[in-house]
Amino acid sequence: MPPHTKPYRRFKARGAGKSSEGLDGLKSLTEGAAAAERPDPVPLSDPPKPPRKWWSFRGMSVWGWTWRVGVVVVLGLVAWGVFGFLAIHGAVDQANNRITASARQALTPGAAMLSSPQNTLIVGSDARPGETRSRADTIMLMRTDPGAGKVKWLSIPRDFRVSLPGQGADKINAAYYLAGQKGIITAVRDLTGLPIHHIVTINFNGVKKMVDDIGGITVNNPTALRNCKYPGGTTVSFPAGQIDLNGDEALKFVRVRKCDDDFHRAARQQAFVTGVKGKMASLTTIPFSPWNGAGVIRAIGTDMGTTDLMKLGWLQWRLTSNPADRVVLAGIPRYVNGISYVVGEPNLDEQQIADFVRR
Numbered sequence: 001m002p003p004h005t006k007p008y009r010r011f012k013a014r015g016a017g018k019s020s021e022g023l024d025g026l027k028s029l030t031e032g033a034a035a036a037e038r039p040d041p042v043p044l045s046d047p048p049k050p051p052r053k054w055w056s057f058r059g060m061s062v063w064g065w066t067w068r069v070g071v072v073v074v075l076g077l078v079a080w081g082v083f084g085f086l087a088i089h090g091a092v093d094q095a096n097n098r099i100t101a102s103a104r105q106a107l108t109p110g111a112a113m114l115s116s117p118q119n120t121l122i123v124g125s126d127a128r129p130g131e132t133r134s135r136a137d138t139i140m141l142m143r144t145d146p147g148a149g150k151v152k153w154l155s156i157p158r159d160f161r162v163s164l165p166g167q168g169a170d171k172i173n174a175a176y177y178l179a180g181q182k183g184i185i186t187a188v189r190d191l192t193g194l195p196i197h198h199i200v201t202i203n204f205n206g207v208k209k210m211v212d213d214i215g216g217i218t219v220n221n222p223t224a225l226r227n228c229k230y231p232g233g234t235t236v237s238f239p240a241g242q243i244d245l246n247g248d249e250a251l252k253f254v255r256v257r258k259c260d261d262d263f264h265r266a267a268r269q270q271a272f273v274t275g276v277k278g279k280m281a282s283l284t285t286i287p288f289s290p291w292n293g294a295g296v297i298r299a300i301g302t303d304m305g306t307t308d309l310m311k312l313g314w315l316q317w318r319l320t321s322n323p324a325d326r327v328v329l330a331g332i333p334r335y336v337n338g339i340s341y342v343v344g345e346p347n348l349d350e351q352q353i354a355d356f357v358r359r
Contacts, residue, residue: 080287080290083290084289084290084291085290085306087290087291087293087294088290088293088294088297088306088309088310089306090294091293091294091295091297091298092297092302092304092305092306092309094297094298095297095298095300095301095302096301096302096303096305097301098201098300098301098302099181099199099201099301099302099303100180100181100182102180102181102182103180103181103182103185103199103303104303105182106181106182106185106186106189106196107185107196107197107198107199107303108189108195108196108197109197110195110197110198113144113308113311113312113315114146114311114314114315115146115147116146116147117143117144117145117146117147117148117357118143118144118197118198119141119142119143119194119195119196119197119198120141120142120143120144120196120197120198120199120200120312121139121140121141121184121185121188121196121198121199121200122138122139122140122141122142122199122200122201122202122273123136123138123139123176123181123184123199123200123201123202124136124137124138124139124201124202124203124204124207124254124269125137125138125176125201125202125203125204126203126204126205126255133177134176134177134203135158135173135174135176135177136158136172136173136175136176136177136184137158137173137204137255138155138158138202138254138266138269139155139156139157139158139172139173139184139188140153140154140155140156140266140269140270140273141153141154141155141156141188141192141194141196141356142273143356143357144312144315144316144319145319145359146315146318146319147359148359149318149319149320150319150320150321150322150325150359151315151316151319151320151321151325152321152325152326152327152356153270153273153321153325153326153327154192154327154328154329154352154353154356155266155267155269155270155326155327155328155329156172156188156191156192156266156328156329157172157261157262157263157266157328157329157331157342158171158172158173158262159171159172159173159262159333159340159341159342160172160191160329160331160341160342160344161331161336161341161342161343161344162175162187162190162191164178164179164183164187165179165186169336171339171341172184172187172188172191175187181199181201185199192353193353194353194356194357198302198303198304198308199301199302199303200300200301200302200304201300201301201302202299202300202301204251204254204255206299206300207247207250207251207254207299208247208248208250208251209247209299210247210276210295210296210298210299210300211245211246211247211250211251211276212246212247213292213295213296213298213299214276214279214280214292214295214296215279215292216244216245216246216247216250216279217244217245217250217272217275217276217278217279218242218243218244218245218275218278218279219242219243219245219250219253219268219271219272219274219275220241220242220271220274220275221238221239221240221241221242221243221253221268221271222240222264222267222268222271223240223260223264223267223268224237224238224239224240225237225238225256225259225260226259228256228258228259229258229259230252230255230256230258231255236252236253236256238253245275250272253268253272254268254269254272256268261333262342263328266328267326267328270326270328274321274326276296277316277321279292280292280293280296280313280316289313293309293313297309327352327355327356329344329349329352329353330344330345330348330349330352331343331344331345331349332345
């Protein structure tokens with residue numbers, strides 16, 4: 001074999017001359033596969049904020065404030081109404097128990113209070129020392145007339161001379177002493193010829209607490225009183241015009257009678273009732289009106305239920321009462337058989353009653 005002749009052929013891998021390109025290709029292929037498996041990078045940012053709770057005020061819009069305040073107001077009104085109704089309802093139960101079954105039977109059923117005239121008899125009573133039965137010292141009719149937009153008052157002097165069943169001629173306040181609530185309802189109905197739809201009774205002993213419970217009242221005193229004798233050996237004085245009264249002063253205001261007569265006393269009692277109404281209907285006392293109303297109701301007796309009393313309260317707020325709509329039934333003070341009476345004037349009394357029911 002010649003010396004320049006090799007016995008074998010040297011093997012050369014395919015592409016050996018491009019070994020660097022092969023490594024580069026492998027590297028490129030590896031990096032491409034790794035890149036395909038790697039997720040896209042997430043740009044750096046603030047972490048997401050948790051959702052705001054419904055009760056939170058953070059970042060709240062005007063609308064958010066509005067509806068939340070609205071919810072609070074509505075819930076507050078509902079709570080006010082519920083607790084106010086319960087307060088009145090509890091007081092009404094006590095007031096209803098003070099009206100006798102015979103008195104309820106003597107009343108005339110009325111139509112809807114919010115649409116029809118209603119006559120309510122208001123009786124203030126007081127027992128003399130040593131007596132268990134009371135006489136009616138205050139007798140007045142309140143007429144609510146939604147159609148006319150008015151509340152009217154007709155007071156009857158307690159010494160007004162009438163004929164009582166089984167008794168004959170006597171003072172009208174004796175009807176309460178002799179026959180109770182039914183007796184006074186019947187006597188007033190027979191005297192005036194008017195139906196009595198409801199009754200409200202109040203003992204003078206309850207006036208003081210009632211007025212104090214509602215924070216006092218303001219009355220428009222029609223006539224001045226100076227150093228008038230009052231039970232217990234004291235004297236009382238009240239200037240004319242608007243005056244503020246606490247419970248003790250209000251009691252003296254409605255009871256005192258030594259300086260004038262039953263006509264002036266009846267006018268003061270009308271002013272007292274109007275003052276209580278004014279306090280109950282005052283804008284400043286509306287938030288407390290259910291509890292003030294409950295305080296008044298606890299001091300009275302009435303046949304009216306919770307719904308009717310709430311309707312009556314609404315009418316007292318909405319209807320007007322002018323001085324010309326507050327009348328005392330006319331009569332002449334006179335002694336008959338040695339007894340002091342107020343003797344009626346039939347023609348004038350009939351005219352007053354007609355005006356009382358006229359719209």
